[in-house]
Amino acid sequence: MSDKPLVVLAFSGGLDTSFCVPFLIEQGYDVQTVFVNTGGVGKGEQAAIEARALELGAVGHNVIDAGSELWTSIVVPFVKGGAPYQGRYPLLCSDRYVIVEALVAKARELEAAAVAHGCTAMGNDQFRFDQSIRCLTDIPVLAPIREIQALTDSPRAYEINELAKRGFEVDTEAKRYTINENVLGVTISGSEIDELGAPEDSSRKLTKLRSAWPDAPLRVTITFDEGTPVAIDGAPIVDGNASLASLNQSFGAYGVGRGIYTGDTIVGLKGRIVYECPGIEALLVAHKALEELTATKQQADFKRIAATKWTELVFGGLFYEPLRTDLEALIESSQRNVSGTVTLETQGGSVHAIAVETKSVLMDKSNVYAQKAVWSSADAEGFMKIAGNASAIGASIVQAESKTIAALTNPKPTAGMTT
Numbered sequence: 357m358s359d360k361p362l363v364v365l366a367f368s369g370g371l372d373t374s375f376c377v378p379f380l381i382e383q384g385y386d387v388q389t390v391f392v393n394t395g396g397v398g399k400g401e402q403a404a405i406e407a408r409a410l411e412l413g414a415v416g417h418n419v420i421d422a423g424s425e426l427w428t429s430i431v432v433p434f435v436k437g438g439a440p441y442q443g444r445y446p447l448l449c450s451d452r453y454v455i456v457e458a459l460v461a462k463a464r465e466l467e468a469a470a471v472a473h474g475c476t477a478m479g480n481d482q483f484r485f486d487q488s489i490r491c492l493t494d495i496p497v498l499a500p501i502r503e504i505q506a507l508t509d510s511p512r513a514y515e516i517n518e519l520a521k522r523g524f525e526v527d528t529e530a531k532r533y534t535i536n537e538n539v540l541g542v543t544i545s546g547s548e549i550d551e552l553g554a555p556e557d558s559s560r561k562l563t564k565l566r567s568a569w570p571d572a573p574l575r576v577t578i579t580f581d582e583g584t585p586v587a588i589d590g591a592p593i594v595d596g597n598a599s600l601a602s603l604n605q606s607f608g609a610y611g612v613g614r615g616i617y618t619g620d621t622i623v624g625l626k627g628r629i630v631y632e633c634p635g636i637e638a639l640l641v642a643h644k645a646l647e648e649l650t651a652t653k654q655q656a657d658f659k660r661i662a663a664t665k666w667t668e669l670v671f672g673g674l675f676y677e678p679l680r681t682d683l684e685a686l687i688e689s690s691q692r693n694v695s696g697t698v699t700l701e702t703q704g705g706s707v708h709a710i711a712v713e714t715k716s717v718l719m720d721k722s723n724v725y726a727q728k729a730v731w732s733s734a735d736a737e738g739f740m741k742i743a744g745n746a747s748a749i750g751a752s753i754v755q756a757e758s759k760t761i762a763a764l765t766n767p768k769p770t771a772g773m774t775t
Contacts, residue, residue, distance in 0.1 A: 358415070360386045361469035363498060366459050366485070367391050367417075369405035370535070371526055372474035372501050375515040377412035378522055379500045380472060388466060389414045392458040394426045394451040395539020395597040396604075412524060420458040426451055426539065427596030430670075435639045436583040436694075437663030437687050438647070441671040444617045446633045446640070451538045452481060453675040456488040463495055472498040477505045480622045483673040491676035512546075533559060539597045541604070541613065541633030555616065555630045562604055562632040563614040569704040574610055576603075576700045578642040583691030585639055603635030610704045613637035622672055638707055642698040645709030650693045650716040659690040 363380055367373045367389035380387050389409040393402065402419055409417040430450045440446045463471045471489060475482035482499060489497050501511060508514040512534075516526050533546040542561040549555050557565060579587035586593055593599045607613060613634035621627045647656065666683040669675065696714025700707050722730045729736075 358386050360384060362386045362388060362466060363470045363472050364388050364390055364459060364463040364466060364468045365414075365472040366455055366474070367405070367409055367414075368474075369408045370474070371512065371515055371519075371531075372476070374408060374412060374524065374526070375504075375519055376472060376474045376500045377409065377414055378519070378524070379504075380498065381413050385470075386415045387413065387472075388416045388418065388462075388468070390418045390420060390459055390462050392420045392422050392451075392455040394454055395423050395601060396537050396542075418462055420462065422451075422454045422458050423539065423595070423597035425454045425457070427600070429454065431540070431596060431600065431636075431639075432584055433666070433684055433687065434670075435585065435636075435643050436691050437659075437666050438640055438644055439660065439663035439667045440640075441667050442619050444615065445619055445629075445671070446541065446631065446636050447667060447670060448536070448538070448541045448543050448631055448633060448636075449480065449484065450670050450675075451540060452484045453488055453670075456485060456492065460489060460492045460495070464493070468495065470496040470498050472500065474501050475499060476511060477502040478623065478625065480627075480671075480673065483622050484675075487673045488675060535561070537561065539600050539604070540636055541631060544630040544632075545628065549616075549628055549630055552628065559630050560614070560632070562608040562634055563611045564609050566611060566704065569610050573701055573703045574606060575710075576606065576638065577697050578639065578700065579697040580643060580646055581695050583643065583647070583688075583694040585643075587697075600635040600639075603638050604633075607634035607638050607702060607707060608632070610634075610702045610707075612702050612705065612707050638700055641707050641709055642700055643694070645698050645712055646696050646714060647691075647694050649712055650696070650714055650718060651690060652718065655690050659687060662686050662690075 361384070363385040365373065365376055365380065365387055367377075368391065373389075377387050377389065391402065391405050391409075397405075406417045406419070430447070430453070434447055434450070459471055459473075462468075471493075473481075473485045475485055482502065486497055486499070489495070501515075504514060505511055512531075516531060519526055533544050533549075536543045544555070544559045544561070549559065577587075577589050578585055579590075585596075585599070588599055588602070613636065614630070614632045616628070616630055618626055618628040651659070662683045666680060666687065669677050669680045669683075674680070693716040695716060696712060698709050698713075699711040701710045702708070722728075
């Protein structure tokens with residue numbers, strides 16, 4: 357048994373977490389690395405991550421499968437809410453909370469003196485990690501990458517150089533991009549992306565180039581039960597993460613789900629990333645098509661407000677804020693009629709809901725938009741007068757005021773006056 361204090365490090369095998377291992381060792385710690393598999397990483401990659409941790413000097417490596425937790429606590433409520441951050445970003449960062457729970461549980465099990473992560477001082481993840489850990493435990497948090505930013509204004513180059521000094525190589529991709537990948541999708545930043553340039557083809561991970569899209573269109577059916585995806589092409593969803601991975605593969609082959617997003621970060625910066633999320637895109641499109649037919653206007657309008665706030669909390673590192681569960685209860689209630697099957701189709705680049713089957717559609721055969729209705733033309737004319745009455749009065753007042761102001765500021769010439 358070592359007499360050194362033990363630190364449990366969230367470890368992905370990337371540049372930042374790789375640097376953390378020898379750094380923490382040189383600070384006098386024994387390091388146990390923890391890789392939390394939230395999907396998107398095969399057994400071969402897991403073995404490579406473990407080999408990397410041990411090569412760097414970790415006294416032990418732990419693999420924790422958290423796929424089911426990611427599906428139930430993140431994917432399902434996000435799809436039900438249907439509100440990407442700032443209308444664009446599909447919350448691919450939200451696996452951080454699953455990672456933190458597993459990290460803290462392992463630290464308690466090993467009676468660690470501290471937990472550590474590889475987040476920078478410039479990004480959002482530092483707050484997500486620190487705030488979430490703080491909500492779950494009082495174990496101290498170490499953040500080596502934040503610390504080295506007092507020594508250099510080029511942390512990535514510094515890390516690469518320091519690892520090289522100690523005989524540890526860094527692959528070319530890690531030198532160029534910061535890549536975060538899980539079953540939700542992939543985010544890529546760095547290099548030409550940070551420089552506001554056109555992302556190069558090498559930044560693609562899940563989506564194929566147009567030249568590689570299949571010729572035949574793809575059709576997939578997704579079935580929902582009260583807003584929860586329960587079947588794909590009629591086959592029950594037993595393993596949510598496996599189903600999402602399958603959707604990533606099938607729709608990614610058609611280039612679906614790739615975007616470039618510049619948004620507001622937690623730390624007050626503008627962040628530009630490339631993201632890819634074929635499966636999430638398919639689920640969101642299908643769910644929206646079904647919800648549009650089964651939710652009342654008032655339900656949909658208010659749920660949008662609740663879902664937007666839910667997304668802001670999750671993006672903003674406040675996953676354990678009590679309001680999040682309050683909002684989830686409302687969103688869950690709004691989904692009681694969102695059941696049915698949606699047929700999706702893609703010919704490449706985008707995906708569309710082309711057919712919907714549901715018993716809860718808020719339509720009837722007697723009243724069809726722009727076609728026929730059981731009310732009379734007199735009923736319709738009366739409704740027009742009543743529904744728009746206050747607006748018409750308001751508009752007439754504004755018009756009258758505008759004419760008065762125009763007359764005062766542009767008086768007509770008096771008879772006989774020359775101009």
